[in-house]
Amino acid sequence: MRVLAISKKSNIQHKPVAKRFKHFRDNLELSLLALPAIILVFIFSYLPMFGVVIAFKDFRYDKGFFGSKWVGFKNFEFFFQSQDAWRITRNTIGLNAIFIVTGLIVSVSIALMLYEITNRFFVKTYQTIMIFPHFLSWVVVGYMFFAFFNVEHGLINGLLKMLGREVTNWYTEPAKWPAILTIANIWKSAGWNSVIYYAALMGIDQEYFEAATIDGASKFQVIKNITIPFLVPIMTILTILAIGGIFRADFGMFYYLTRESGPLFPTTDVIDTYVYRSLRTLGDIGMSSAVGLYQSVVGFVLVLVTNLIVRKIDPESALF
Amino acid sequence: MVVDKRKSRISLFFIHLFFMLFCVACIIPLIAVISVSFSSEMDISKYGYSLIPREINLDAYRYILANPFQLLSAYRVSIFVTVVGTIMGLLVMSTMAYVLSRESYRYRNQLAFYLFFTMLFSGGLVPYYILITQYLHLKDTIWVLILPSLVNPWNVILLRTFFQKIPAALIESAKIDGARELRIFFAIVVPLSKPALATVALFTSLAYWNDWWLSLLFITKERLVPLQFMLQRMMSTLEFLTTHAQNIPSGMSENNLPNESARMAMCILAIGPMLFAYPFFQKYFVRGLTVGSVKG
Numbered sequence: 001m002r003v004l005a006i007s008k009k010s011n012i013q014h015k016p017v018a019k020r021f022k023h024f025r026d027n028l029e030l031s032l033l034a035l036p037a038i039i040l041v042f043i044f045s046y047l048p049m050f051g052v053v054i055a056f057k058d059f060r061y062d063k064g065f066f067g068s069k070w071v072g073f074k075n076f077e078f079f080f081q082s083q084d085a086w087r088i089t090r091n092t093i094g095l096n097a098i099f100i101v102t103g104l105i106v107s108v109s110i111a112l113m114l115y116e117i118t119n120r121f122f123v124k125t126y127q128t129i130m131i132f133p134h135f136l137s138w139v140v141v142g143y144m145f146f147a148f149f150n151v152e153h154g155l156i157n158g159l160l161k162m163l164g165r166e167v168t169n170w171y172t173e174p175a176k177w178p179a180i181l182t183i184a185n186i187w188k189s190a191g192w193n194s195v196i197y198y199a200a201l202m203g204i205d206q207e208y209f210e211a212a213t214i215d216g217a218s219k220f221q222v223i224k225n226i227t228i229p230f231l232v233p234i235m236t237i238l239t240i241l242a243i244g245g246i247f248r249a250d251f252g253m254f255y256y257l258t259r260e261s262g263p264l265f266p267t268t269d270v271i272d273t274y275v276y277r278s279l280r281t282l283g284d285i286g287m288s289s290a291v292g293l294y295q296s297v298v299g300f301v302l303v304l305v306t307n308l309i310v311r312k313i314d315p316e317s318a319l320f
Numbered sequence: 321m322v323v324d325k326r327k328s329r330i331s332l333f334f335i336h337l338f339f340m341l342f343c344v345a346c347i348i349p350l351i352a353v354i355s356v357s358f359s360s361e362m363d364i365s366k367y368g369y370s371l372i373p374r375e376i377n378l379d380a381y382r383y384i385l386a387n388p389f390q391l392l393s394a395y396r397v398s399i400f401v402t403v404v405g406t407i408m409g410l411l412v413m414s415t416m417a418y419v420l421s422r423e424s425y426r427y428r429n430q431l432a433f434y435l436f437f438t439m440l441f442s443g444g445l446v447p448y449y450i451l452i453t454q455y456l457h458l459k460d461t462i463w464v465l466i467l468p469s470l471v472n473p474w475n476v477i478l479l480r481t482f483f484q485k486i487p488a489a490l491i492e493s494a495k496i497d498g499a500r501e502l503r504i505f506f507a508i509v510v511p512l513s514k515p516a517l518a519t520v521a522l523f524t525s526l527a528y529w530n531d532w533w534l535s536l537l538f539i540t541k542e543r544l545v546p547l548q549f550m551l552q553r554m555m556s557t558l559e560f561l562t563t564h565a566q567n568i569p570s571g572m573s574e575n576n577l578p579n580e581s582a583r584m585a586m587c588i589l590a591i592g593p594m595l596f597a598y599p600f601f602q603k604y605f606v607r608g609l610t611v612g613s614v615k616g
Contacts, residue, residue, distance in 0.1 A: 051447025
């Protein structure tokens with residue numbers, strides 16, 4: 001009886017292995033085709049994920065990744081007890097929240113207004129010019145900014161002088177930068193993002209508008225009840241993605257536009273610039289890896305939570 | 321009715337006005353940089369920058385072209401990285417996307433998750449930096465500018481969405497005829513997907529051309545500095561140009577080098593080719609963005 005039971009059991013265990021091998025063999029060619037990308041993703045995305053344990057070590061270059069001593073949460077304690085933790089978290093989330101809201105409003109408005117224009121020539125021309133800033137790197141945008149905000153020769157101070165007003169040293173005035181960066185963000189990305197919304201508008205069946213006109217709906221009513229509802233699904237998806245990334249700042253923008261000016265840090269220092277600075281300038285690996293892990297984990301949780309909420313409200317719009 | 325028409329005409333006027341102002345705002349920063357690059361050093365120190373140069377002065381360009389080594393070397397690096405990166409990236413991304421697009425591929429969901437997860441979670445900068453410098457020993461090599469960003473998950477998804485539209489029957493019949501997967505991919509899928517591949521090629525080459533992040537992290541050797549990083553370094557060290565000058569063109573001395581304008585001229589020389597290519601390519605980018613926005 002017992003023997004029988006064992007043999008039966010082993011039989012059950014045996015079958016899937018053979019089957020699995022067959023599956024493996026049948027899919028081998030396709031698997032091999034995807035292999036280069038799989039390896040690259042593994043090396044450059046997954047290995048660093050395992051590497052996050054560095055945050056719990058006292059990393060030393062001479063001892064390497066495996067040889068360095070474990071120190072538990074010491075790196076985190078050090079960071080969270082400093083003034084910096086609150087400052088960079090507030091700046092990152094606060095500025096990104098402003099960017100998300102203003103960016104959404106402006107790019108949807110651009111798409112709606114573009115939709116009102118029937119002349120194709122104007123639509124194309126406006127679009128071509130408005131998406132131009134998207135193609136410039138932040139380094140180049142930094143040069144353009146410098147032409148405006150340069151203290152001695154800059155265009156803005158030149159204008160202020162001409163008007164008989166006092167000039168400002170822009171790179172030492174932290175209070176002005178949230179607004180400056182918000183404008184920079186809109187300038188660089190609103191035109192590009194509006195293309196998606198505009199494409200969605202182009203897909204709306206004209207019959208809706210005809211029916212609304214017959215019913216005597218006003219322009220405003222049409223926009224509110226027909227046009228905007230069509231955009232809501234795309235707006236939701238893009239906003240979830242943006243909220244998921246709210247803990248990650250656009251490094252290039254904060255690094256090149258502010259020209260790493262120390263006096264501006266109270267309002268412009270974000271997690272990404274902070275991590276970069278602690279790693280490259282201060283060489284503080286423990287601290288910077290702890291902050292990096294904090295950023296990754298909270299960011300990941302935010303994506304999951306946002307998606308969960310959206311799935312509760314409208315399962316169709318959820319990402320996964 | 322008449323009132324209505326007039327009202328809509330007025331609103332249309334304001335819409336056009338808005339777009340014209342917005343477009344001017346998009347272009348003015350570029351004009352400012354161009355204008356400064358053509359201004360003389362004397363005018364700049366006297367009047368500051370201006371949107372229209374008081375007189376066209378070519379000193380900055382003459383000065384740079386007398387010492388073009390730095391610029392040429394940066395161009396060489398950027399072109400190499402962009403060309404090689406785009407070709408390799410297109411190859412690895414499209415093969416993976418093709419596998420993901422095949423309904424019959426058994427590990428499709430696992431592979432999709434494997435890729436998708438990297439968009440949600442990352443190990444952060446420090447482990448990445450240590451891995452590349454200490455273990456892969458890629459620091460100060462040309463490959464560090466190419467390999468880490470070869471696979472872009474967004475582009476893979478974009479390609480997969482496109483490949484999914486290829487009828488499965490086409491691939492099945494080729495299989496019955498005895499064609500191997502590799503052959504099917506290159507002989508059937510690639511020729512049918514030229515528009516999508518071209519879009520991703522454009523996205524990828526723009527990303528490589530504009531990349532400053534990898535060089536900022538991993539490049540210290542002079543001969544491996546690409547354009548964007550060269551610009552970045554010139555911005556942070558004011559006198560960078562002066563210290564590198566070997567040949568000073570006639571009419572200029574060490575004391576009156578066109579520092580201010582030369583920096584802006586370098587910026588224009590670095591983005592020049594892109595400015596010319598932009599009007600021709602931008603519509604493909606717009607098309608690609610619209611293809612990618614389809615949820616799939």
